[in-house]
Every structure is written in structure tokens, then in C-alpha cells.
Amino acid sequence: MLSLPSPRLIYVESFARVKSLSLTARLLRPFVDNFVVQWEDAVGTSDDRAQCRGWLV
């Protein structure tokens, strides 16, 4: 079904979050189109929805 136009959502988790995700990240994870982390340890390996591109800053 067609919806109103909406922007593409990209959430980049902070470089400071090495071992775990912030509360905002955990809340928004199922809703954003691109979920990017900068440390692999921040997310579990079972979830392929998160992208880890290494350091982006």
C-alpha cells in the first residue's frame, strides 16, 4: 500500500559505544532503514540488520 513520502532513515551509533548499544539505538533499531555501528562488539553477530563499517569518524 502506498504511504506518504518519507525520508530514508540512517542511524549511526556513536563511536564511543564499543561494547553495547545506547538506549536510543536499541529503541530505533527496528525502525530505521540503515543501522550502522562502528564497533563489531556493540551488536551480536546473529543480527544481520546492523552494518558495521568500522570507524567512520
Added chain:
Amino acid sequence: MELSCAAQHRHRHDGVAWLGLAPTRTAAAAGALFSTTTRAAQMLSISVWDALASLWPIIKVLAVIAVVVTVRLLSILPGRQKRPSKKRSPSETCSAALFLGSGGHTTELLLLLRSLNPQRYTPRSYFVSSGDDFSRKKAIAFEQEWAEGGATAASTSYTIVTLPRARAVHQSWLSTPISTALCFIECARHFVLPQISRRAASSRPPELVIMNGPGTCVPLVAAIYVNRVSIHARSSPAS
């Protein structure tokens, strides 16, 4: 009914006695409140059950709406497959909305933006929280850097939008739903309104939102999801 200082001190150390005192006072207070409420309800000549019964049709309608919205929402979540993005030619621009949460978030996001080509990602709108002068100044300085770097006038067009804070630091959690709702309304004004009213659309609505926290992102995403959940017959497919 204040205990004397000495009595308080005594009870704090005598663990069992303190436990025995507190529930009694709480229970008494709760009991007093309950009896007052029921007396008030009796005075109004309606019982709780009658009130519920009269509201039942409304409750049924709300429940149906909630189910429909939930099903619609689950069907549009991005999930595992990537949302198909339309192909763009190298000359096409993409309008971007950049959320600058305060402090370290702002610094990081602006560092991320360094790798973007300002010629392609334009017009840009920076969303800052009210009272966050640091982010505002940083955004202006960043844009000036780009302008000095030789970018064309069109690609240095940017706007700064101020959003009310969803929750200020140390804000009481009781007032947080209200401030979050106010923030959501403002976000809806920026993202939903231009889509439903041609009059309200001033410039090109953003096609991309980049954010890295903190909390004010949540009402922002919620406002955008109002657009996604809505069903609207349009000739062009959702991008």
C-alpha cells in the same frame, strides 16, 4: 506526623522496627485516599463499572484502530530486506536532514558529514535542540568551512531548525511524556505537514535523515513513521 530526629535515627538503625512503621503509614494513607475516591464516586452516583460500560463502544473502536495501526506498522518495518532506493543520476541532489544531538553527538555527526559531497547532498537542514547553542554554532561553522572550500552557492544553502527537547538532562521522568509529546508535535509539523498540505511545504522535504542520538531522535522517527503508516493514494511510489 513527623518523627522526632532521635526517633528517626533510632528507627533507621533498627531495621525491623522501621519496616514495621512504614507500611502502616502508607497503608493508612492509601486507605484514606481510596475511601475519599469511592465517596466522591458515590456522590456522583456512578460506579466505576457503569462508567466503563458507557465507554465500551469507544473502547471497542480504539481497540480496532490500535490493531489496524499495529498490523500496518509491522508490514512496513524495514526488516531484513533493504528498502529499495530509487536510482539517482550523478547530477541529482538529495536533500538531507541532519540531527545534531548535543555535545559529542554533534561533533561526531559533523565528522561523519565531512565525507559527504555538499554538491550532491543539498539542501541541508540541521535539527538542533532548543537551548543547544553549541550545535547551532558548530553547524554554522561547518557550513562556512564548506563555503570557503569552494562549494557553489546553491550547495551551501542550509537551514537550522530548532526542536523542543524531548527530555532535558535531569528532567523528571514524570514530565518527560509531555516534553516528548511537544517535541513530537514539532517534528510532525516539519515532516508530516508538508506532505499533507501543499501550502505548508516551503522547500524540498528531506529525503534522508542522518542521526546518531540521543533521545530526541525517537520522536523524530515517530513523526516520520506517521508518514509511513498513513495510506495515501499517490501517483508516485514511496521513495
